[in-house]
Amino acid sequence: MDTDVEVLIAGAGPTGLLLANELGLAGVRTAVVERLPQRTGRSKALNLQPRTAEVLDCRGLLEPVLDRSQALLPSGHFAGLPLDYGALDTAYPHQVGIPQARVEEFLEDHLAAYGVPVLQGRELTSFRQDADGVTATLLGPDAAERTVRAGYLVGADGGRSTVRRVLGVPFPGRDGRVGMAVADIELAAAEGESGGSGEPWRLPDLRPDPAGVAFLLPLGDGVHRLFLGGPEQQGADRDAPVTVDEVGAALARCPGPPRTLRAVRWASRFTDASRQAERYAVGRVLLAGDAAHLHAPAGGQGLNLGMQDAFNLGWKLAAVARGDAPDGLLATYHAERHPVGARVLANTRAQMVLTLPDPDAVVVRELLADLLTTPEANRRVAAMISGTDIRYPMPGAPDHPLLGARARARAPGVRLLSGRGALLADAPSATVAAAAVRADRIDQGPAADGGEALLVRPDGHVCWAGRDDDADGLRAALARWFGPPRSRLPDGGAPGRPR
Ligand SMILES: Cc1cc2nc3c(=O)[nH]c(=O)nc-3n(C[C@H](O)[C@H](O)[C@H](O)COP(=O)(O)OP(=O)(O)OC[C@H]3O[C@@H](n4cnc5c(N)ncnc54)[C@H](O)[C@@H]3O)c2cc1C
Structure with missing residues (x-):
């Protein structure tokens, strides 16, 4: 059919x-x-995390997204504990607020x-x-x-x-244990807190509090996002409307000057189901x-x-x-x-535990907060939350520190605008010749810093890294990730589309 x-x-x-x-x-x-x-x-x-910014940039889509964004935050967070994105191995060491x-x-x-x-x-x-x-x-x-x-x-x-x-x-997995809600609200302008588009975005305040979580993030143009997770939100039906009373009570608990609620634009419940x-x-x-x-x-x-x-x-x-x-x-x-x-x-799940007002959870949080003041621990957790430490297994390829990692760690200028893979190698070489038979699927570019040759998948991950003359190793990686050369495809291969 x-x-x-x-x-x-x-x-x-x-x-x-x-x-x-x-x-x-x-x-x-x-x-x-x-x-x-x-x-x-x-x-x-x-928000967009750094790895998502890299992904969009790979296809030339980041610029227009940045044009529509509201803020760049130089940090991420783990249960509200700050993570320094400045230490990350990326050209985009920030969250995009959008x-x-x-x-x-x-x-x-x-x-x-x-x-x-x-x-x-x-x-x-x-x-x-x-x-x-x-x-x-x-x-x-x-x-x-x-x-x-x-x-x-x-x-x-x-x-x-x-x-x-x-x-x-x-x-x-398991159902939710903690009930929470978000509400995008309009506030009467308070002194020093305009909610205008120039107000900086900030990390959420997730310190454990027996009265529950309540914090405000300015979204610009007088709109704020209110997060609420107190006793009133526990056990509520996921689809039950969030009431103005719930919003008002949480607003009153937010630190800062008293605020007047003008309108609730949208509100929704969620849980920590996993x-x-x-x-x-x-x-x-x-x-x-x-x-x-x-x-x-x-x-x-x-x-x-x-x-x-x-x-x-x-x-x-x-x-x-x-x-x-x-x-x-x-x-x-x-x-x-x-x-x-x-x-x-x-x-x-670990982050949710760290927000609970349980005395034992509080001491774990204090311990972690202390650990995260050390640069190495902070960088490790920042790399995880930002998505920049993702490495995929590349079975069969000779081990290399970059294998499976993002090519951008070594070659930050690499973009894969065509959606094809790329061989980064200094021509002329045996590797360049090996890739040429799949020119419909692989673009070629100069070797990255350090002179090593890299074969990069269309998603920006390195699937082979080695010496310029290791044509056999490269051929194996080409066959594993990009399929047979054109001449061996059943009908000679679909025509490559020049881009
Ligand atoms: C309160 C809250 C805050 C969040 N904040 C963040 C954050 O700051 N950062 C972050 O990274 N993530 C955040 N998330 C998570 C994020 O919103 C989701 O992970 C994201 O929306 C997932 O995208 P998706 O495209 O997979 O699914 P969805 O965004 O859910 O999109 C699914 C789409 O499918 C449509 N659909 C459903 N069923 C059908 C059907 N049968 N036929 C056709 N269409 C259908 C839906 O209408 C919907 O448009 C938050 C989530 C919540 C609840």
């Missing part, structure tokens, strides 16, 4: 939209379906360049897969059902993912972002984790759709991203 699209993505959140951009760049016929009839303009997340809605809007607008549609008001309700593809059922705005045939389906449909449920993948899909892929169906993992928003990592899932998956799915993927390439998505997700689940 012919397919309508090669890849169908359920969910136009940050994960689905970045994935759609990656597939669009690779020329893969893709469509995104989104249950909501229009964008809400609401934002859960407010509401999630603006990131989504930019990514969606950018899709127009590739002709990838975002079909709003279309809810994916079920699907079945067979050996050749996936047939998905969509419920449209007029309550009419239609089916779409796709080669692959990606569930980027958030924490309550329909794709995950229909797939029947176990989602082990769950992860046992498998990120079953046959032709994959899970990414919150659909694959749920955790407390501690440290500002969820959106970043989802976008980085998308960046890992996009080029692999594109290679499969093009027909030049080496065996096992798609399986590396789960193998690489599941451990990264598990680590975020673990660190967010």
Whole structure:
């Protein structure tokens, strides 16, 4: 049966939209379906971590995102304890303060360049897969059902993912123990606290307090985000509206001058539920972002984790759709991203413990706060929360300090605007000749600092590093990550698209 699209993505959140951009760049016929009839303009997340900034910069998308941002914070935090991003090995040693809605809007607008549609008001309700593809059922705005045939389906449909449920993948973990809420509120202007666009963003105050968490972050233009997590929020139904009384009580507990609440623009409950899909892929169906993992928003990592899932998956799915993927390439998505997700689940659980007003948790927090005053400990935790310490296993390649790491650690100027991989080596050499037979999948550039040759995947991770004359080692890495040379592809290979 012919397919309508090669890849169908359920969910136009940050994960689905970045994935759609990656597939669009690779020329893969893709469509995104989104249950909501229009964008809400609401934002859960407010930040991009350094690794996400690198990812966007890799494709030339960071500049326009920065143009839409509100602040650059030179630090991150672990349960509110400051982390110095200045010490990180990155060209972007800061968090970008930008509401999630603006990131989504930019990514969606950018899709127009590739002709990838975002079909709003279309809810994916079920699907079945067979050996050749996936047939998905969509419920449209007029309550009419239609089916779409796709080669692959990606569930980027958030924490309550329909794709995950229909797939029947176990989602082990635990339910929430702590109830919290966020409210974006308008305040009457208080002296010294205008909430204007010039007011600096700051790290959250998560010191344990028996009365519960209550802190305000200025978002600009008189709007503040209020985080509240006290006795009133415990045990509340997740979908129960947050009341003005709850907001008012938490506001009164925030440090600083008394404030007058003008309006609640939006409010929502959340918990520290912590769950992860046992498998990120079953046959032709994959899970990414919150659909694959749920955790407390501690440290500002969820959106970043989802976008980085998308960046890992996009080029692999594109290679499969093009027909030049080496065996096992798609399986590396789960193998690489599941451990990264598990680590975020673990660190967010640890952070939540450090916010509890339990005397034993308080002494652990004090101990950690002391440790984090030492540069090495601070840098280690900062590297974890910022996503800059991610290294993927590269089986079969000779060990090297850069293997599996971000190429940018050694070659900060490297961008992969074409979405292809890159061989950074000094020409002419044996390695350059070895890569030339895959010129449709690999660009070439000069060797990085230090003169060593690096083979970089389209997601910016080094998959081979070595001497210029190690053509055999390079050939093995090329075959493992980029598939056979063009002449050995079944039909001579899809034509390389010059960019
Ligand atoms: C209070 C709070 C604060 C947060 N703060 C931060 C932060 O500061 N930093 C950070 O990194 N992360 C933060 N997060 C987490 C972050 O918001 C999420 O990790 C992120 O939204 C995940 O993106 P996603 O695209 O995977 O899923 P979502 O953003 O949930 O998007 C999924 C999309 O799929 C659509 N959809 C759902 N079901 C279907 C269906 N059946 N068919 C079609 N479409 C469907 C939904 O309407 C939605 O648009 C926070 C979360 C919360 C709750």
